[in-house]
Amino acid sequence: MTSPSLKADCQTCTALCCMALAFDKSEMFAIDKPAGVACPNLGPDHRCTIHAALKSKGFQGCINYDCEGAGQRVSAMFSMRSWQDDPALLIPMLKAFHAMRQVHQRLVLLTAAADLPLDTGQKSTLHRLQQKLADASICSPQSQIAKDIQAFLESLAPLLRGKSMN
Ligand code: SF4
Numbered sequence: 001m002t003s004p005s006l007k008a009d010c011q012t013c014t015a016l017c018c019m020a021l022a023f024d025k026s027e028m029f030a031i032d033k034p035a036g037v038a039c040p041n042l043g044p045d046h047r048c049t050i051h052a053a054l055k056s057k058g059f060q061g062c063i064n065y066d067c068e069g070a071g072q073r074v075s076a077m078f079s080m081r082s083w084q085d086d087p088a089l090l091i092p093m094l095k096a097f098h099a100m101r102q103v104h105q106r107l108v109l110l111t112a113a114a115d116l117p118l119d120t121g122q123k124s125t126l127h128r129l130q131q132k133l134a135d136a137s138i139c140s141p142q143s144q145i146a147k148d149i150q151a152f153l154e155s156l157a158p159l160l161r162g163k164s165m166n
Contacts, residue, residue, distance in 0.1 A: 003134050005069045006108055013071035014082040015046035016097040019090070023061055030058030036094050044084060068108050070100040077137065099138040106149050107133055113152075116159045125152055 019042070022035040033039055041059070043049045050057050074096045083090040110130050118126060129149055133139065139146050 003130065004073055004104070004107070006104060006111060007069055008067050009069070009072045012075060012080075013046065013067075014075045014078070014080065014084065014093070015042055015048075016071045016074060016083075016093060017062075017065060017067055018042045018046075018048065019083060020094045020097045021065075026061075028059075028061030028064070036090065038084070042084075046082065046084065067097075067101060068104040070097060070104040073104070074100050096137065099140070102141075102146075103133060103136050103139045106139055106146065109153060110149065113156055116156060118156075118159070122152075122156070 018039045019037065020035060021033075023029040023031075023033050025032045031040070039048075041048055041050045041057075048054070048062070050059065054060070054062050074093060077096060078089065078093060081089060083093045107130065110126060110133065113126060129145070129152060132145055133149070136145060139149075
């Protein structure tokens, strides 16, 4: 499989973050919203009705949020069928989105690791982990792939320390 995009594309997403994530009333969000409930600002077409005024309306948190490509990937997995049109899809899409976020968060870390001065063996390990993760739709902290990635990233600590001193 080719590497999935790690850049959010809201145009090809069914607004999963606007449903799946919880937020607390704060300087980042104007309201409280539990996970699994559509934001009241979401239109029926997966589009935010206050998109142009998010900051002034008190939703800076939405501007800051980045799903790193997980949203559109889950939407594609469901063939762009929507939890807004079919309530039976809400829980499966919610679960798939949370799982895919963990996959993409780790893919972002591995992509950053590729910028380090890796030796041949480290490059090979990185490539293997990226390939394995690219095919995954779940990567819980307890999974073997998550543990392998954690161990690999920890093994790069000396390189990271060297980079921060440069
Ligand atoms: S304010 Fe707009 S972008 Fe933020 S969660 Fe609600 S619908 Fe989505």
